[in-house]
Amino acid sequence: MKARIGVLGAGGWGTALSLLLNRNGHEVELWEYRPEYAEILDRTRRNPDFLPGVAIPDDVRITSDLDAALSQKEILLVTLPSHIVRSVADRIPAGRIGNAVVVSAGKGIENGSLLRMSQVLSGSIEGFPADRIVVLSGPSHAEEVSRNIPTVVVAASSSGDSAKRVQDVFRGPAFRVYTSSDVVGVELGGSFKNIIAIAAGISDGVGFGDNTKAAIMIRGIVEITRLGTALGANPATFAGLSGMGDLIVTCTSRHSRNRYVGEQVGAGKSLDEVLEGMKMVAEGVRTTRSAADLAAKYKVDMPITCEVFEILFNGKNPKKAVADLMNRDPKAEG
8 A cells, every 4th residue: 555655865775765665656755954955856856976877756755844754654764874863863853753664774883872773763753662663674785776676675673563564665576575573683784794894895905805805704794693692683683684695795796885985995095085085975984983882892702893993993004904813813613
């Protein structure tokens, strides 16, 4: 059945999911916080900064009015960068979204608070029950979803009814949705894999080969599972779509912003230089800080994450970081 959906965030992912939901026959209103850019989107029916080459249908409404995007919506889809989510959620008055289901489709951990995005949303929208929040994650580049390339994701919620509602609304001929009750695992897998993608990109930039990248990926998922389990996730989740699935695509794809950041840093650029040249957000940079803080807090060994932190924020030479990883004390796998 047709649903009324508000999409908060007109970046590449928000735009791609708006197109998907529009193809599924739903009524979509896309919110862009900058009035001048919202006007460009509405007038040209293109998103040149974040999803070039893809047309936005005329019946996808575009607005810079947050209240309009919230009004009478059955589903509220949040695709904002992690450092913006709280400031926008704080503007949503208690009771303003009624009985809507909130879908968190961003992938990051808030710096400082170390909260997942679903936790930020449930804590910021006063009185909103956590069982009406659904996390949507998995291997899903906006560039491909917008072009109707077959994609499979997972919708996780503490409420089976909420997860099923999102599954029904989002699924289509080229977009398959599984459900899960492991909100923590699905959310952490989608966030932490960006750190490992930066590591894979650094390996590419330095000039290492496939052997190195394979080792980074498989030992990376070990680190993700280790920390995720300490935070209450089901370890089996990290072998699924939001864990290994998302890790593979983000470490290898030409569309991956996090792999790109790592590649440029590995090739000799500073982090500031790389970020200054990007319009899109690479969530893995901020998540590296949060993951390092979480690893210290919970006393979890995360050597790859720690070396990525040293490279990005303390200027460590990438080759020295790899040498230090290779020369750690020998251990049994497992």
